[in-house]
Amino acid sequence: MRALLDHVWLSPRELPALADEVVEALVDRVSAMSALPERRRRAELRSEVETALRGALSRPEPENLDEADGEYGSLTRERARQELFAALTAGSPLSAEALASLAPLARRAAWQLPAAVRAVVLGSPGELQLATDALGDPLIGITDGRPCALLPDPDPEARSLLRRALPRGRAAAVGHVVPLGEARSSLRWARRLVDLAPEAQLLFVEDHLPALLLLQDESLVRALSARWLRPLDALKPAQSARLETTLLAWLEGGGAPEAAKTLKVHPQTVHYRLRQLEKLFGPVLRDPRSRFELEMTLHSRRLLAQVRDVQARISRRARTAAMSLKPMDVAREARVNGR
Known part of the structure; x- marks a missing residue:
């Protein structure tokens, strides 16, 4: 409801x-x-x-509006806001000329076009009105079933306000600050971050830029893995996983002692595994560019595994919730929805 x-x-x-x-x-x-x-x-x-x-x-009765602002004259304020949100968040970035052409629609929407915006995306409908009331006068819409808002002239440091305004215990993501013509970019990455959120929490795109960049396309992650991790294919899954984890810890830490601390194993264990990796990968481990691509590949695979784990947990919770519904509840919901 x-x-x-x-x-x-x-x-x-x-x-x-x-x-x-x-x-x-x-x-x-x-x-x-x-x-x-x-x-x-x-x-x-x-x-x-x-x-x-x-x-x-908290909506007044619709008013019969006089013709004004050309072709937008017959629109109500709310309808004008919907169309303005769609125009700013659909398609390619908007040029200065395209933004200028939206001025009559913005006047009809009673929303002054700002220089910069950032998007806020909630994980599910249900809290849109509460959130937007607390955020002032954002431009709001629903994209792919998710409530979204564009905050005008945002303060990049205003995290405390957003934390207070957005509902607790719900998945939400705040996009990065962009020029108005690039509002779709902020919305796109906030939506992607909500998809990747491990739990119901408020996340900021600026805090997760590397993960978002690495996980733009799962097929590219698979292509990188096929290119760089082929030497591990012949190993048993458990051995491959150990060496993969050790290789990433070594690349991140810069040496065996640091990798041993990260993995919480004896340094000699890391040295033994590194000798195995040297036999498998050879001179690749001594080339800076190859090491960089290897580290990027391993990071991407780890992040992708985490995302899949989150999706599996969400799916299990959804199945459990569906199984717990009583037959009477299902029948009642069907009547309300007209089925």
């Missing part, structure tokens, strides 16, 4: 339909309501429900 309210909040024209659904649900579930006269009393109830919903959504 909260997700549906968010949807209607973005598109107030759908509020009457929601009011009809609420009335039908009340009549269906509350025995006292079933005795209501069919026409007049239900019409009164529907009017009362719609008024209550408007109050809950």
Whole structure:
């Protein structure tokens, strides 16, 4: 229901339909309501429900707006905001000329075009209104089923405000600051970070740039692995995993003692494994460029494994939640959704 309210909040024209659904649900579930006269009393109830919903959504009644700002003159403020959000976040970066052409739409939306923005993406609908109310006057929309917001003229250091404003215990990501014409980039990487989030928490793109760059395309990670880690293919999985972990610790730390501390094993164990790696990889381990690509490959594989582990946990939780639903709950949800 909260997700549906968010949807209607973005598109107030759908509020009457929601009011009809609420009335039908009340009549269906509350025995006292079933005795209501069919026409007049239900019409009164529907009017009362719609008024209550408007109050809950903090949205005034739609107004008949006069023609203004050319072709945008017939748009309501909310519809203009939806179209402005879509124009700023779809397609290629916008030129100065393209941004200037959006000025009439921005006036209709009562949203002054800022010099820079950053995107905020929530992991799931349901908290959009609370978050945006606390963030001031962002431009909001829903992309791929996720509520999003563009914050105008953001302060790069305003993390404390964002932490207070965004809901706790929910997945959310804050994009990097970009010029207005590149708003789609900030939105894109915030959405990607939400997908990679290991737990329900607030994350900032600036803190995870290396991971986002390395995981742009899983097929490239597989191609790198096929190129650089082929010497490990002939080994048993357990031995391959040990050597792979040791190689990454050695490349990161710069030496055997540092790798031993990272892995919490005896230095002689690391030396033994390094001799095995030397036999397998040969001069590759002494070439700076090859070492760099090897380290990048190993980092990517580790990050990809972590992402898959997170996705598996989420899938297991979803299956458990689905199995715990009672048949009556499923039937009730089906009636509400019209199935």
